[in-house]
Amino acid sequence: MASLTLRRPRSGNRVNRLMVEELSLAAALVNQDDSVRAVTITGSGTTFSSGWEPFRLSSPGELSRYQGARVIASIQVPVVAAINGDAIGQGLELALAADLRIAVSSARFAMPQVSHGLLPWDGGTQRLARIVGRPCAMEMLLTGESLDAQTALRKGLVNRVVEPEELNEAVEDILERILAGAPIAVAYAKEAVREGMDLVLGQGLRLEADLNILLHSTRDRAEGLRSFSERRAPVFRGE
């Protein structure tokens, strides 16, 4: 398991170029390291991230240096966002790139870029609508108004809301459940959902079937079946 902490506490963990660079390094390490089975991302202090740190862009090609959500979305194992406080603007965009989101009850969520005369550049106009649906995304984007945690839960923006002192435990619980699965199967399940949502249903079904057939060659699948018939917990090796 690897954990990432957005740590610019004096500026509300605002996203800057250095943070994106460090996220990229971490993501590369995670993707190369087979022993990492899940990743958490959280913010230091009591804010997840308040948004972007203003920068000057001289050419369109430079924008990717400021795109942290793109980096998080490139991680192949499940990513759990432990949203320890407000996730605003690009901060929310980072959280949207994770697979599961657990938020503290005091957290607020907003996408205020448009009300500042800007357009989100880290997936905010795309991932938000795919997660909460078009009406809610449109409202958040156009008004810039924030949602409280309970509303975010109702809209499907977060999977769970807990009290701040329960956050670690809730994240541990989710991680434990993810780690109990067979590593290759877990990664394939994530891939099937993520890639499949961009395909027409028929193609998505073929992807799922092909990943299933690939899993036939894994030892973990055989172990899963054996453990089931022997009524014991499986021991997976990621092979």
Add this chain to the structure above:
Amino acid sequence: MTEAPAVLYHKEGPVAWVTLNRPQVLNAYNLAMRDELYQTLEAVRDDPEVRGAVLCGAGERAFCAGADLTEFGTAPSQAIARAVRWERDVWGLFLSLEVPVVAALHGYVLGSGVEMALLCDLRIASEDAIFGLPETALGMIPAAGGTQTLPRTVGISPALELLLTNQRWTAQEARERGLVHRVVPRAELLDQVRRTLAGILSGGREALALAKRALLNGMDIPLGEALDMEARLASSLLIRKGSAGVPGRPKTSTGR
């Protein structure tokens, strides 16, 4: 002694009832069930009298608790496993049915049980129903379309949560997340299903079929193309029906 059929089939008027029938093993899905389900669904598809269908599970304890793992791992090679998957594409056949299909869900609805329910158009659950996708905890992933149909039904985050964390959802939780349309007391489950289908069947057979197709196919393609498709389907129906569908006239559909 001949073995009991793994799938039962009967008709109540225009409604086809398909019952998963291996109650001694919680209606676990096995090869026999696949073959019989395939034949049964073909019969549903090809019977002009059938205007709607119900999928339910026999016995008290489960709709379907998943695949019968005792029959797993028997394919001699990946190439053969792949060929077998598409030789009898029971899930594709499910999706190709033109009539509305309602799943009546009770007890355990796990693994391929959830997936079969997701291939139906409406899902009505009794209060005791329990939902889960335990595949990754067994070294597998869903194989009956669950990785595709679940996020399209409940959204990507709840889908990933159910898939990756081996959780169980109660009927109420499934209702809140949109996995089932309605939760009813166990004793009323089948009656509710009958009533729901009766309400649906007051629409014309052709209109229902086209609505299903428009929705299923349209969600995956760009909006402009989807609107064109809708207009094509609607105009074909309008032309054939003449003025039968003029607003203000009472609904007197015969289904033809």
